[in-house]
Amino acid sequence: MTLLQIEKMTHYFGGLRAVYNYGLSIEPGQIRGLIGPNGSGKTTIFNLITGIYQPTEGQILLEGKQLNGRSPHDIASMGIGRTFQNMLLWRHMTVLEHVKMARYSKLTYGLVGAFFGTSRRHREEAESEQVAFKLLKMMRVDQYADQIVLNLPYGAQRRVEMARALAMEPRILFLDEPTAGMNPDELVQMMDIIRKVHGELGLAIFLIEHRMRVVMELCERIQTLVFGEVIAEGIPEEIQNNPKVIDAYLGKETVE
Amino acid sequence: MESTGDELSINGKLKSSRVREFVAPIPLLSWLLGALVAVALEHYIGTSFAQTLGLRKAPMLFGFDIMLKQPTLIHSALTYLVLIYFLPIIVVARLSAAGMNGLAAILIDYPLMLTVLIHLGMLYAILHWWSNMSLYRADVLRFTLIAVLLTLSLNLINGYMGEFSCSHPGFMALGAYASSVFTLGLFADDRVFGPALLPQWLGPYLFPVALVLGGVVAAVGALAVAIPSFRTRGDYLAIISLAFMFIVKSLIENLEFVGGPRGLGDQPGWANRPVVFVTVVLGIWIINNFVRSTLGKALNAVRDNEMAADAMTVDTRQTKITAFLFGAFWAGVAGGLYAHALRYINPGSFGIQMLAEGLAMVYFGGLNSVYGSIVGACSISLLGEMLRPLELFKWIIIPLLLILVMIFRPTGLIAFREFDVKKLVRPKQASDR
Amino acid sequence: MVFFQNLINALQWGSFYALIALGYSMVYSILMLFNFAHGDIFMVGAYIGFGVATALVALTAMGNFALPGWLVLALTILISMFLTSFVGMFVERVGYRPLRDAPRASAAITGLMIGIILETGNLILLGAQRISFPSLIETSTYQLGGVVVTNKKIMIVLVSIALSFALHQFIRRTRWGMAMRAMAFDYAVVPLMGVPLNRIAALTFAIGSGLAAVAGILFGVAYPVLDPYMGILVGWKAFVAAILGGRGSVVGATLAGFLLGFIEMFVPMVFPSTFRDLIAYSIILLILVFRPHGFFGEPYSARLRL
Numbered sequence: 005m006t007l008l009q010i011e012k013m014t015h016y017f018g019g020l021r022a023v024y025n026y027g028l029s030i031e032p033g034q035i036r037g038l039i040g041p042n043g044s045g046k047t048t049i050f051n052l053i054t055g056i057y058q059p060t061e062g063q064i065l066l067e068g069k070q071l072n073g074r075s076p077h078d079i080a081s082m083g084i085g086r087t088f089q090n091m092l093l094w095r096h097m098t099v100l101e102h103v104k105m106a107r108y109s110k111l112t113y114g115l116v117g118a119f120f121g122t123s124r125r126h127r128e129e130a131e132s133e134q135v136a137f138k139l140l141k142m143m144r145v146d147q148y149a150d151q152i153v154l155n156l157p158y159g160a161q162r163r164v165e166m167a168r169a170l171a172m173e174p175r176i177l178f179l180d181e182p183t184a185g186m187n188p189d190e191l192v193q194m195m196d197i198i199r200k201v202h203g204e205l206g207l208a209i210f211l212i213e214h215r216m217r218v219v220m221e222l223c224e225r226i227q228t229l230v231f232g233e234v235i236a237e238g239i240p241e242e243i244q245n246n247p248k249v250i251d252a253y254l255g256k257e258t259v260e
Numbered sequence: 261m262e263s264t265g266d267e268l269s270i271n272g273k274l275k276s277s278r279v280r281e282f283v284a285p286i287p288l289l290s291w292l293l294g295a296l297v298a299v300a301l302e303h304y305i306g307t308s309f310a311q312t313l314g315l316r317k318a319p320m321l322f323g324f325d326i327m328l329k330q331p332t333l334i335h336s337a338l339t340y341l342v343l344i345y346f347l348p349i350i351v352v353a354r355l356s357a358a359g360m361n362g363l364a365a366i367l368i369d370y371p372l373m374l375t376v377l378i379h380l381g382m383l384y385a386i387l388h389w390w391s392n393m394s395l396y397r398a399d400v401l402r403f404t405l406i407a408v409l410l411t412l413s414l415n416l417i418n419g420y421m422g423e424f425s426c427s428h429p430g431f432m433a434l435g436a437y438a439s440s441v442f443t444l445g446l447f448a449d450d451r452v453f454g455p456a457l458l459p460q461w462l463g464p465y466l467f468p469v470a471l472v473l474g475g476v477v478a479a480v481g482a483l484a485v486a487i488p489s490f491r492t493r494g495d496y497l498a499i500i501s502l503a504f505m506f507i508v509k510s511l512i513e514n515l516e517f518v519g520g521p522r523g524l525g526d527q528p529g530w531a532n533r534p535v536v537f538v539t540v541v542l543g544i545w546i547i548n549n550f551v552r553s554t555l556g557k558a559l560n561a562v563r564d565n566e567m568a569a570d571a572m573t574v575d576t577r578q579t580k581i582t583a584f585l586f587g588a589f590w591a592g593v594a595g596g597l598y599a600h601a602l603r604y605i606n607p608g609s610f611g612i613q614m615l616a617e618g619l620a621m622v623y624f625g626g627l628n629s630v631y632g633s634i635v636g637a638c639s640i641s642l643l644g645e646m647l648r649p650l651e652l653f654k655w656i657i658i659p660l661l662l663i664l665v666m667i668f669r670p671t672g673l674i675a676f677r678e679f680d681v682k683k684l685v686r687p688k689q690a691s692d693r
Numbered sequence: 694m695v696f697f698q699n700l701i702n703a704l705q706w707g708s709f710y711a712l713i714a715l716g717y718s719m720v721y722s723i724l725m726l727f728n729f730a731h732g733d734i735f736m737v738g739a740y741i742g743f744g745v746a747t748a749l750v751a752l753t754a755m756g757n758f759a760l761p762g763w764l765v766l767a768l769t770i771l772i773s774m775f776l777t778s779f780v781g782m783f784v785e786r787v788g789y790r791p792l793r794d795a796p797r798a799s800a801a802i803t804g805l806m807i808g809i810i811l812e813t814g815n816l817i818l819l820g821a822q823r824i825s826f827p828s829l830i831e832t833s834t835y836q837l838g839g840v841v842v843t844n845k846k847i848m849i850v851l852v853s854i855a856l857s858f859a860l861h862q863f864i865r866r867t868r869w870g871m872a873m874r875a876m877a878f879d880y881a882v883v884p885l886m887g888v889p890l891n892r893i894a895a896l897t898f899a900i901g902s903g904l905a906a907v908a909g910i911l912f913g914v915a916y917p918v919l920d921p922y923m924g925i926l927v928g929w930k931a932f933v934a935a936i937l938g939g940r941g942s943v944v945g946a947t948l949a950g951f952l953l954g955f956i957e958m959f960v961p962m963v964f965p966s967t968f969r970d971l972i973a974y975s976i977i978l979l980i981l982v983f984r985p986h987g988f989f990g991e992p993y994s995a996r997l998r999l
Contacts, residue, residue, distance in 0.1 A: 054571060056567065056570075056571075075570070076567075076570040076571055077569075077570045077571075077572075077573050077574055077575050077576065080570070080571055080572060080573040081573040086571055088567075088568065088571075092565045092567055092568035092571075093564075093565070093568070094560060094561050094564035094565055094568065094569075095564050095565075096560060096563075096564055096628065096676055097557070097560055097561065097564065101557055101560075104554055104557075105554060105557060105558065105561050105569070105572055105574065106572040106573060107554065108554060108555075108558060108572065108573045108574045108575070109573035109575075111554055111555065113553075113555075114555075115555065115582065117553070117555075118549065118550045118553040118555040118556055119546045119549055119550055120546065120549060121549045121553075125553060129553065129554065132554065168572060169572075171572075172572060172573050418798065424798050424801065484978075488981070488982045488985075491985060492981070492982075492985040495721075495727075495936065495940075496936065496981055496985050496986065498727070499933060499936045499937075499977075499981060500978055500981050500982065502929075502933065503933065503974040503975075503977045503978040503981070504974075504978065506929075506970055506974040507970075507971060507974045507975055507978065509970075510967075510968070510969075510970040510971035510974065511971055513967060513971075514965075514967050514968060514971060521967075612925060612929065616805050616806075616809065619802055619805065620802070620805075620806070623798070623799060623802045652813055652816055652817050653813075653817070655809055655810070655812075655813040656810055656813050656814065656817075659806035659807070659809045659810045659813075660806075660810065662802065662803075662806050663787075663788060663803045663806050663807070666792060666795070666799045666800075666802055666803045666806075667791045667792060667795075667803075670792060670795030670796055670799040671795075671796060671799065
């Protein structure tokens with residue numbers, strides 16, 4: 005069954021058309037890419053799917069279940085994990101707390117457990133700590149577990165955010181420019197990690213990227229978005245050679 | 261010049277590290293034992309010893325009243341403090357450290373609850389004995405404990421949740437009035453509510469019900485602030501909460517059956533020291549449990565970045581409403597205790613003044629911290645009492661102190677610290693910091 | 694008739710609220726601070742006005758020359774504005790500037806504490822007894838079809854409207870006003886543009902405090918009894934009005950001040966007068982629930998930075 009299916013999604017901000025007639029279907033385990041110049045509506049599409057905005061038209065299905073009209077935390081717990089372009093981290097929380105927080109919807113102890121410290125709570129908190137540590141190890145940031153996340157180096161912060169998104173056990177992971185602002189070393193590390201996440205967890209990944217090299221190496225299929233409309237879709241080679249893409253996007257910006 | 265400065269600072273460091281070395285291996289149990297010995301000492305010889313020193317009676321609040329009123333007696337008060345409090349505590353704590361560490365090590369194998377109860381029992385014994393010396397001390401103790409609970413509940417919203425809420429006096433008023441109406445209506449021959457409906461002896465047993473009722477009423481009132489918080493945050497919510505506080509105050513002033521602006525008096529004095537102590541400890545325990553759970557940390561996530569919290573499956577609405585209702589509940593309980601400790605309430609006392617005091621305690625002690633709230637509430641209320649002889653100047657010194665704290669530690673003295681009971685009661689080693 | 698009588702009174706109270714609200718609103722818009730000390734600056738302004746007026750009256754008596762009452766009042770207002778603006782700048786320097794990078798809530802706490810210090814300081818200096826403001830101008834009463842209007846009331850309303858108009862023009866048209874608007878727009882960028890942040894902050898406080906002093910003197914003219922806690926009741930209401938007006942809007946703050954005056958005067962026509970606060974604040978609460986950014990504020994909710 006198709007994992008994520010989007011049909012004819014359109015969105016207006018006031019009178020401004022931000023996304024027009026967007027369609028997408030992702031199968032389990034696929035890596036898909038979305039590229040496009042600044043302001044073309046890539047992040048808006050993420051925000052529409054994850055429920056931060058409600059699309060004006062169109063429908064979004066996750067494993068056949070309608071996502072339109074649901075709240076963001078609901079959609080997240082149904083299986084869409086994401087990271088943010090500018091890393092929305094919690095400035096006063098430790099690394100471990102970040103990752104444990106994403107287990108929120110998996111906890112069943114409720115307020116009674118929270119108030120009175122029942123054995124169920126201790127069990128569940130211990131479990132989620134285990135999961136968290138496993139992910140932190142996978143992201144190679146477990147040595148920072150008890151540190152405030154803002155004190156970490158930039159690349160490590162990105163990896164913490166990734167661990168956080170994975171802790172909610174998503175079916176599909178949305179990455180919004182995961183390599184933004186990274187130096188070449190960090191970039192290579194991040195690509196390894198994305199491959200590892202894909203390989204070890206078998207996750208589907210939907211990726212927004214600016215750097216051509218990353219999308220071209222990682223993605224199976226790529227869409228190009230200009231002014232909210234998909235102008236080209238295909239495998240990396242097709243996109244690379246598509247004159248419309250080169251004209252709208254590659255021609256104007258340096259290719260890395 | 262510079263070299264001497266360095267030497268001095270090195271000396272200072274050496275001294276402080278020596279103090280640290282001396283203090284490090286002392287577990288909490290020993291400190292409590294030391295304090296117990298000190299209050300026992302005061303109980304048996306305090307008054308006569310004070311008279312030998314030329315004081316009229318034992319200094320009530322660590323000698324401040326004497327030192328400020330009669331500067332000629334400063335040396336006597338200091339001698340008293342050193343000989344009755346400081347030396348016994350230090351000596352007993354240090355001498356018993358080895359033994360108590362052993363005891364603490366044994367206790368580790370038992371459930372944490374047992375250890376905690378032993379500590380709390382000792383703490384209560386100390387406080388009880390200390391406050392037995394005078395009615396004044398007993399009052400200071402009760403109101404300080406109530407202030408701790410109020411501060412903690414305010415910290416839940418202002419610190420953990422990060423909303424500048426001004427509605428706490430309102431919550432407290434709701435709790436105070438609801439529980440007073442309950443106890444006065446059921447158990448007292450009162451000119452407002454008529455004769456008692458239930459026998460007197462039942463009263464103290466139903467007092468917890470009165471407190472819970474106060475808390476629940478406050479929590480229901482808190483919906484008026486919690487629901488707007490879904491849409492509005494920050495400054496405008498602060499104003500909504502401020503308006504809420506004034507509304508509650510004005511509403512009560514207009515309710516004739518609870519006495520209107522004249523207030524409500526003669527509540528049964530059931531909020532005695534043990535009741536207040538147990539309630540406040542229970543409150544601290546539950547609040548601390550909550551803020552250390554993932555559900556409680558969701559408050560911090562919503563505060564630091566709501567969008568990220570939402571995207572990480574945190575139900576932000578439920579989190580906000582929990583924070584407001586839970587915080588208001590404990591403020592209501594504190595209000596119930598306050599009403600039955602003071603045995604008189606009027607709407608005027610739940611206004612800006614109380615708000616300023618509550619905020620002062622939270623921000624002095626430290627945001628997002630149970631330790632901070634305890635320290636803040638105790639220091640501001642004790643300071644308020646100790647500086648009483650200064651009369652008006654008290655209201656210059658305390659605000660100045662708070663301004664200094666804000667300038668040098670803008671989030672308070674002990675902010676963002678977890679209150680880990682396990683760490684607190686475990687045996688200490690010399691290498692511990 | 695009662696309606697028009699109340700209207701006059703509402704305009705007068707609205708003038709006090711509006712003048713004080715302007716000070717709150719300026720600090721709030723430009724520096725993103727709750728200046729909780731502002732109500733007490735109003736109180737200090739009234740006392741300074743009292744001092745200046747008394748001194749002026751004594752001076753004219755000593756010099757054996759008679760100045761007309763309105764001239765004395767005008768001089769009192771000008772001198773007190775000048776003096777009180779230093780109080781405001783002092784408050785900013787001591788209480789707010791050191792906390793500029795701190796969480797905004799902490800600055801709100803220092804403001805609250807400075808307010809307490811000002812009240813207590815006043816009590817220590819002048820004692821607890823109430824002081825009556827010297828009457829500088831004769832009250833003349835006009836009957837307009839059964840409605841009693843005094844020259845004082847007319848003056849109060851006119852002065853406050855004129856001042857808020859002047860402030861509006863100042864912020865719209867002058868270079869300093871432009872810098873203030875820039876700062877209100879983006880706090881962080883301003884230093885990059887070469888606008889001296891500290892000087893603007895000081896100016897903001899100076900202007901706000903000057904206006905509060907005028908409010909204090911006018912209050913003293915209308916209700917010639919001063920006490921150290923007069924700033925609390927009037928101040929908090931004006932604060933609410935300022936926020937209600939919306940961030941960055943002089944017009945909004947003025948109108949909200951007058952609105953508050955109207956609510957307060959007209960509620961007792963229908964309900965018992967003890968319901969005044971209850972209904973006034975309930976209306977405010979409802980307005981904020983349904984219009985969370987005030988009347989004229991842009992939809993921009995600033996978080997209290999922690």
